[in-house]
Amino acid sequence: MNNFDLAQRDLAVLWHPCTQMKDHEQYPVIPIKKGQGVWLEDYDGNRYLDAISSWWVNLFGHANPIINAAIKDQLDHIEHLIFAGFTHEAGIKLAEQLVAITPSGLNRCFYADNGSSAVEVALKMSFHYWRNIGQIQKTKFITLENSYHGETLGALAVGNVALYKATYAPLLMEVITVPGPDCYYRETGESWATYSERRFELMEQALQRHAGSVCAVIIEPLVQCAGNMRMYDAVYVKRLREACDKYHVHLIADEIAVGFGRTGSLFACEQAAISPDFMCLSKGLTGGYLPLSAVLTTDEIYQAFYQDYSTLNAFLHSHSYTGNALACRAALATIEIFQQNDILVKNQVLAKTMAAVAMRFHEHPQVAEVRQTGMILAIELVKNKQTREPYPWQQRRGLKVYQYALANGVLLRPLGNVIYFMPPYVITETELEWLAEVAWQGIKRAVED
Numbered sequence: 001m002n003n004f005d006l007a008q009r010d011l012a013v014l015w016h017p018c019t020q021m022k023d024h025e026q027y028p029v030i031p032i033k034k035g036q037g038v039w040l041e042d043y044d045g046n047r048y049l050d051a052i053s054s055w056w057v058n059l060f061g062h063a064n065p066i067i068n069a070a071i072k073d074q075l076d077h078i079e080h081l082i083f084a085g086f087t088h089e090a091g092i093k094l095a096e097q098l099v100a101i102t103p104s105g106l107n108r109c110f111y112a113d114n115g116s117s118a119v120e121v122a123l124k125m126s127f128h129y130w131r132n133i134g135q136i137q138k139t140k141f142i143t144l145e146n147s148y149h150g151e152t153l154g155a156l157a158v159g160n161v162a163l164y165k166a167t168y169a170p171l172l173m174e175v176i177t178v179p180g181p182d183c184y185y186r187e188t189g190e191s192w193a194t195y196s197e198r199r200f201e202l203m204e205q206a207l208q209r210h211a212g213s214v215c216a217v218i219i220e221p222l223v224q225c226a227g228n229m230r231m232y233d234a235v236y237v238k239r240l241r242e243a244c245d246k247y248h249v250h251l252i253a254d255e256i257a258v259g260f261g262r263t264g265s266l267f268a269c270e271q272a273a274i275s276p277d278f279m280c281l282s283k284g285l286t287g288g289y290l291p292l293s294a295v296l297t298t299d300e301i302y303q304a305f306y307q308d309y310s311t312l313n314a315f316l317h318s319h320s321y322t323g324n325a326l327a328c329r330a331a332l333a334t335i336e337i338f339q340q341n342d343i344l345v346k347n348q349v350l351a352k353t354m355a356a357v358a359m360r361f362h363e364h365p366q367v368a369e370v371r372q373t374g375m376i377l378a379i380e381l382v383k384n385k386q387t388r389e390p391y392p393w394q395q396r397r398g399l400k401v402y403q404y405a406l407a408n409g410v411l412l413r414p415l416g417n418v419i420y421f422m423p424p425y426v427i428t429e430t431e432l433e434w435l436a437e438v439a440w441q442g443i444k445r446a447v448e449d
């Protein structure tokens with residue numbers, strides 16, 4: 001078997017996610033034979049450094065021996081079973097762990113099987129909570145400009161990336177969209193904190209005006225990942241928590257991408273020293289092994305559903321693969337790796353190295369900004385550095401970086417014209433240096449002509 005044959009068979013029957021399939025007339029789809037650590041290897045023996053953690057899910061490398069062993073052991077006991085009326089040890093232990101490691105007050109864990117579903121659960125639970133306590137006028141959600149919460153219709157509705165959303169607008173519930181704190185737009189010399197604080201006024205106004213009809217505000221704390229890795233200061237999250245309390249509105253923290261150490265703390269909310277009413281987790285939850293998600297919430301919310309059956313107040317939401325035992329076991333192994341290896345401390349060093357290897361991009365004539373939060377570093381390519389005029393999207397400059405990087409052994413998958421590094425936490429300093437060099441060369445070619 002080789003790359004070409006597999007790619008042919010693939011294109012005959014498959015339809016890939018988030019892809020204009022016609023692009024594959026020009027760019028081959030790459031069949032991967034195996035993975036090891038940060039490396040992926042195809043059927044022709046080419047290796048690729050997985051600099052984006054396989055779409056932000058992988059934390060401790062491919063074929064991680066600890067996670068592999070945990071799943072193999074679980075396989076010999078129970079792979080999966082109905083999670084209503086029945087339970088299993090891995091699911092219980094994981095919920096105990098999640099309650100222990102997430103911010104205080106989050107004492108209940110509801111499982112789903114992917115990020116979008118977790119967002120749907122949080123939205124429905126919030127709405128349903130207000131209904132159960134008699135506040136039936138609360139039916140709306142507040143969301144931030146440039147936010148992303150997944151692709152199912154509810155999750156898409158509370159997101160705000162036009163590329164994914166616009167086509168489906170007629171199908172989506174209406175939401176209240178508030179201009180965001182994206183610090184790319186701060187004034188020269190203005191700090192992230194000052195700008196974030198200043199932009200919060202718009203959120204405060206929206207809450208003041210709409211709180212009576214609003215169930216919850218949903219945000220991605222600190223980094224809007226799918227929205228081109230735009231970043232903001234924790235003070236915004238802090239102010240939002242205060243305002244949500246003041247106006248009796250829930251705060252949903254979508255930590256699907258930023259959770260599990262990505263922003264420097266285990267959860268991004270920690271940097272604002274707050275607890276949300278709902279926290280959505282997925283992606284890194286299983287170390288990038290298996291689909292699983294969890295919604296953590298409070299006793300207060302749980303209690304509003306805890307009544308006699310005849311009240312018909314129960315949360316009758318389920319997914320067939322809710323709480324999959326193999327996935328729960330992979331998640332337990334992932335948390336164990338965090339706890340036994342001082343990962344957050346090690347990541348501080350890695351994050352500094354990432355900053356260092358990316359130093360030279362600051363001065364690049366086609367780079368408007370290099371920004372970083374923990375283990376996420378983004379490089380914003382523009383046509384004009386002074387005016388920040390972007391390249392016309394039709395030129396697909398980012399795609400050129402992608403192609404160059406692939407041909408040179410690195411998997412980068414730019415978001416439009418934003419090149420970013422979001423590697424597994426097992427990447428080495430040497431690999432980071434090399435990654436930056438390949439990105440540099442890729443950008444050099446992408447901005448020619």
Ligand SMILES: *Cc1c(COP(=O)(O)O)cnc(C)c1O
Nearest residue numbers: 114115116148149150220256257
């Ligand atoms: C990826 C992502 C989702 C959706 O998760 P899926 O598992 O892809 O459905 C939701 N929110 C954020 C912030 C994400 O990055």
